[in-house]
Amino acid sequence: xxxxxxxxxxxxxxxYTACYEDLKGxxxxxxxxxxxxxxxxxxxxxxxxxxxxxxxxLKRGRQTFxxxxxxxxxxxxxxxxxxxxxxxxxxxxxxxxxxxxxxMMDILPEHVRTWIKRMKRNGVSPATIRxxxxxxxxxxxxxxxxxxxxxxxxxxxxxxxVPEKPLDIITxxxxxxxxxxxxxxxxxxxxxxxxxxxxxxxxxxxLRPCDLKVKSRVLTVTRVGVELNPNFHPxxxxxxxxxxxxxxxxRRFKLSRQIVDKLQDHIDEQGxxxxxxxxxxxxDTPAKRRIDLVADPESLGWTDSNAKGHRYRHGTLSAYNxxxxxxxxxxxxxAAYRAQRRAYGKDDPRLPRVRDTDGHIPAxxxxxxxxxxxxxxxxxxxxxxxxxxxxAHASWxxxxxxxxxxxxxxxxxxxxxxxxxxxxxxxxxxxxxxKIRSRKRPTD
Numbered sequence: 001x002x003x004x005x006x007x008x009x010x011x012x013x014x015x016y017t018a019c020y021e022d023l024k025g026x027x028x029x030x031x032x033x034x035x036x037x038x039x040x041x042x043x044x045x046x047x048x049x050x051x052x053x054x055x056x057x058l059k060r061g062r063q064t065f066x067x068x069x070x071x072x073x074x075x076x077x078x079x080x081x082x083x084x085x086x087x088x089x090x091x092x093x094x095x096x097x098x099x100x101x102x103x104m105m106d107i108l109p110e111h112v113r114t115w116i117k118r119m120k121r122n123g124v125s126p127a128t129i130r131x132x133x134x135x136x137x138x139x140x141x142x143x144x145x146x147x148x149x150x151x152x153x154x155x156x157x158x159x160x161x162v163p164e165k166p167l168d169i170i171t172x173x174x175x176x177x178x179x180x181x182x183x184x185x186x187x188x189x190x191x192x193x194x195x196x197x198x199x200x201x202x203x204x205x206x207l208r209p210c211d212l213k214v215k216s217r218v219l220t221v222t223r224v225g226v227e228l229n230p231n232f233h234p235x236x237x238x239x240x241x242x243x244x245x246x247x248x249x250x251r252r253f254k255l256s257r258q259i260v261d262k263l264q265d266h267i268d269e270q271g272x273x274x275x276x277x278x279x280x281x282x283x284d285t286p287a288k289r290r291i292d293l294v295a296d297p298e299s300l301g302w303t304d305s306n307a308k309g310h311r312y313r314h315g316t317l318s319a320y321n322x323x324x325x326x327x328x329x330x331x332x333x334x335a336a337y338r339a340q341r342r343a344y345g346k347d348d349p350r351l352p353r354v355r356d357t358d359g360h361i362p363a364x365x366x367x368x369x370x371x372x373x374x375x376x377x378x379x380x381x382x383x384x385x386x387x388x389x390x391x392a393h394a395s396w397x398x399x400x401x402x403x404x405x406x407x408x409x410x411x412x413x414x415x416x417x418x419x420x421x422x423x424x425x426x427x428x429x430x431x432x433x434x435k436i437r438s439r440k441r442p443t444d
Contacts, residue, residue, distance in 0.1 A: 002043030004036055018042035023050060028059075060148045061105030066096060068104055068148060073139055081240060085232040087135055094119065094132045095139075104149050112136065112157045126160040133159050167421065168382045169395045178384070181377040187370050189266055190279045190361075191389065196259045198393030198411050201386060202226050203245060205361045209267050210274040217260045221412070222250045225360045239360045247412045280359045300329050394422040 002020035009015040016039035018030040030046040033039045069091065079087070098115045099107055112133070119129050137154040144152050170178070175195060182188045194204050197219060206225035212218075224245050230236045245251070263278065272278065300314035303323040312319040315329035317337060341347045355362050363386075371386055390411070397407050408419040 002030075002047050004039035004043060006036070018046070020046040020050065060146075061150070062103050063148070064100065065102050065104055065107065066100035068143065069096070069139060072146070072148075073142055077138075077142070080242075081228055081232045081234070082226050085229055088232070090132050090135045094124070094128075095136055099136075104143060107140075107149070107153050108151070109153045109155070109157050112153050116157065116159055120160055126162045130159045130162055133157070167391050167395070168384070168388070170380075170382065170384050170388060170392045172396075174378075174380050174382070174384075175392070177378040177380060178374055181374040183370065183374070186266075186279065186282070187366075187374075189262055191386075193259060193263065193278075194386070194389045195393055196255055197253075198390045198397075200224065200246065200390065201363055205277070205279055206241060207278040208275055209272050209278065212255075212260070212263060214260060214264050217254050217257060218252055219255050220250060220252045221245055227360070227362060237358070238356045239358050245412055247414050249412065251409060251412050253410045277359050279361060281355065281357050281361045281365070297329075297333075391422065394419065398422050 002018065004016045004018045006014055006016055013034075015032050015034065016036045017032045018039040019027050020030055020043040022028050030042040031039075033042060074084075074087075074091075077084070077087075098118075099111070102111070116129055116133065119132070120126075124132075133154060137152075140149055140152050140154055143149040179188060179191065182191060190204065193199075193207075197204070199207075199221065202224035203221050206223045207219075211220050211222065213220075222243065222245075224242050226240050226242065227238060228240055230238060233240055266272075266278070270276075297313040297315040302311045302313055303319050303325045305311050306323045310322065312323045312325070314325065314327060315333050317333060319325045320330040320334045338347065355365055367386065375384060394407055394411055397410070398404070404416060404419055404423075407422070408416050411419065413419050
């Protein structure tokens with residue numbers, strides 16, 4: 001049974017403290033008030049909450065947001081390592097500076113609205129604002145369940161609208177241009193495998209010969225490789241192999257004969273074992289890569305006049321040094337010159353930078369060193385990401401008359417509504433996949 005008792009405050013005026021028994025049978029305070037009537041109401045409310053199985057101990061709510069997140073929420077929140085990495089960035093970049101010093105019980109919806117307004121004023125994108133609010137909401141959902149907070153300050157708070165952008169689907173003709181611009185047979189085979197199978201990047205780069213049944217042409221997707229900051233890897237490494245795809249289910253589907261034959265030839269030529277990676281990280285040396293980027297200065301035109309009225313051809317050392325030109329051609333010329341000197345042992349040559357990888361292809365390396373140069377050379381009229389090949393695969397299948405449920409299962413979508421997005425991209429030719437599959441294999 002709860003009760004209230006009288007005591008004198010610091011100013012000598014009477015104060016009334018409400019007491020009740022919590023779920024563990026301990027006598028705790030429900031607060032101190034200026035009148036006995038308010039104190040009685042407080043312990044009665046607290047007892048009612050205890051009767052519902054809730055703990056009204058205010059001490060838990062007095063801890064700061066930072067203490068709760070760092071000592072309780074982050075250490076005990078069970079999520080994927082990639083998600084935890086993303087949570088850390090969002091929390092310490094956007095959430096903690098705003099709420100870190102506040103007590104959990106003091107954070108109200110008005111504070112969340114003010115925070116969202118401030119992010120919008122500071123130029124944070126609507127998508128990032130929405131994600132930051134999702135992270136904050138997840139924290140307070142747990143706090144509410146832990147009985148640390150008794151309101152959810154994110155409930156009813158709106159974020160700026162994130163427009164749903166239409167998908168730009170690469171056409172077969174554009175894909176052919178891009179394919180021809182790719183350097184080397186390995187990168188071409190990787191990209192062609194992606195457009196044929198519609199795999200996510202982590203699924204594609206984790207493929208091994210044991211996943212492909214050559215005779216039946218069946219590919220089984222059972223794993224995904226993810227790149228992490230070593231701080232979030234269980235063993236402090238860079239790559240983590242998860243033995244399940246994103247949708248937590250293995251999936252099987254057939255590939256075309258031509259891509260299976262190419263993959264088999266690749267396995268034989270590389271002497272790959274059943275558990276080796278089909279596609280491995282094999283970077284060019286920096287010197288070779290930079291020299292290949294240099295264009296012929298005779299075709300590049302002239303710089304603007306410098307302070308002395310002199311002009312120089314783009315893509316030369318003189319344009320970089322004397323005309324202070326920093327266009328890509330002039331920068332590539334200087335980079336190639338320096339790389340050549342280092343290759344011949346001059347200018348204190350340094351070892352080429354090697355990515356920390358166990359053989360998996362880093363997505364940023366492939367994007368910057370293979371994909372973007374190929375896009376620039378292909379000169380397409382749309383921006384294409386590597387992941388957009390997966391979109392193209394789905395769209396081309398549907399355009400060719402494939403069943404929606406079949407495409408859903410093939411791509412591993414959790415909901416058929418995700419697959420339905422591609423129904424609005426049917427401007428692609430009906431024989432899109434056939435055009436890719438009919439590409440002749442290179443003769444030996």
